[in-house]
Amino acid sequence: MQDLRDLLGRITDLNHAAALLEWDQETYMPEGAAESRARQVATLRSLAHELLTSKEASSKIQTAQPESDIDKDLIRVVARDIEKATRVPSSLIAELAQASGMSKGFWQKARSENRFDVFAPHLDKIVDLTIQHAEALGYEETAYDALLDQYEEGMTTAEVTSVFEDVKKGLVPIVQTIADAPPLSDAVVRGDFPLKNQWDFGLDVVKQMGYDLNHGRQDKSAHPFSTAFSITDVRITTRSDASFFNPGFFGTLHEAGHAMYEQGIDLKLEGSPLADGTSLGMHESQSRMWENLVGRSRPFWDHYFAEAKALFPAALGQADVDSFYRSINTVASSPIRVEADEVTYNLHIMLRFELEQDMIAGKLSVADLPDEWNHRMETWLGIRPENDAEGVLQDIHWSLGAIGYFPTYALGNLMSVQLFNAAISDIPQISEGLANGQFAPLLSWLRENVHQWGRRKTANQIMMDATGTGLSADPWMDYIRTKFGDLYSF
Ligand code: ZN
Secondary structure (H helix, E strand, C coil), X not given: CHHHHHHHHHHHHHHHHHHHHHHHHHHCCCHHHHHHHHHHHHHHHHHHHHHHCCHHHHHHHHHCCCCCHHHHHHHHHHHHHHHHHXXXXXXXXXXXXXXXXXXXXXHHHHHHHCCHHHXXXXXXXXXXXXXXXXXXXXXXXXXXXXXXXXXXXXXXXXXXXXXXXXXXXXXXXXXXXXXXXXXXXXXXXXXXXXXXXXXXXXXXXXXXXXXXXXXXXXXXXXXXXXXXXXXXXXXXXXXXXXXXXXXXXXXXXXXXXXHHHHHCCCHHHCCCCCCCCCCHHHHHHXXXXXXXXXXXXXXXXXXXXXXXXXXXXXXXXXXXXXXHHHHCCCCCCCCCHHHCCCCCHHHHHHHHHXXXXXXXXXXXXXXXXXXXXXXXXXXXXXXXCCCHHHCCCCCCHHHHCCCCCCHHHHXXXXXXXXXXXXXXXXXXXXXXXHHCCCCHHHHHHHHHHCHXXXXXXXXXHHHHHHXXXXXXXXXXXXXXXXXHHHHHCC
């Protein structure tokens, strides 16, 4: 068992060293170093992969005698990792890496020149290789199951479809109702927001939420993210806009939500592959909870508005908490996913989920993709993108070969409300705390029920144990109806 732990520790160290190089690449690395850095990261990642798929690892997994429940979980989880990693021929992995490496540049060019035809042949190739990848991974019902399972282990396409259908049924009429209602203004959050004060305010709030800067730090990057090099070093990055409050502040809360998840993992799991978020959906549930359920709530701003007003007198001097609250919660259909509000966001995801399935099933050709995209945007969100750059070309994911990833964003939104409701019903002081800037009751519930487990429990097990049922769309739909029904009087 100790031999196995040591080997897995070495693999984990290699992966974390690669993550540190990647963090540096996005924050401080001089641009000219991109090529050598890509090589260095690839070297570390492939060493980790070789160790994981080695005969040595397989034989240690088979012979190790577990000495604790953690050991048993470790053996189960890693055996599955090894099994998955060895199912796909390395030639196919290399082909996929090569195709996505090539395709990213063409996607960038296609988006900036608004020419889908520049990206189309590369996407064609990626879809083709992804189908082969799914076949190699194996599945029970549909090839898409294999792709989804990479990001949301144990979740099937049929389960996601059923939950998403409930959301779609409830949501499309709400989006229509809001579109017909008098619009709310977001003028309050658009004004003069000095970057230094945004930085200080965001960091101050996430510290109070429980993000531990003794084991973390914040830096700037073009695309905000969070990353962990161990349970004791979990970092976030942020990007702010001096004339718009929302991206910097709520982005900081979002990334800190991810980071608090990783900081909360049981220290007994340190250095092992169990010390990670259990799925992308569960990870996103944590970021969305702090960003939206806490950060965009009325009680939160009853407490923090005075501080915000003092820090941003030019923009907020004449505003009151009511107008500010409305301003951070305006709903407006936008063609762009990353700019979408809480109400419309999930529709952006469902559109991608359906189109991905059709492409993988061979029912939709890449050539027909832009029209199909625009058609669904119009049917569900009532808007048609003006061009492909703000339509089908807007996201990087497909160019990286990440098909099956999008649904986890919406799953995270749904999980966040279900978990939040369970937390509040277990510990009523959580609600009071939110109105007083006291987040410890919520964080300790999350530590206990979600964070500490790392990968020892699947997302579904966490949902069952913490909320008593599997994932359901109902809590999220109720939340949307209550909050936005109040804001938009429906
Ligand atoms: Zn996120």
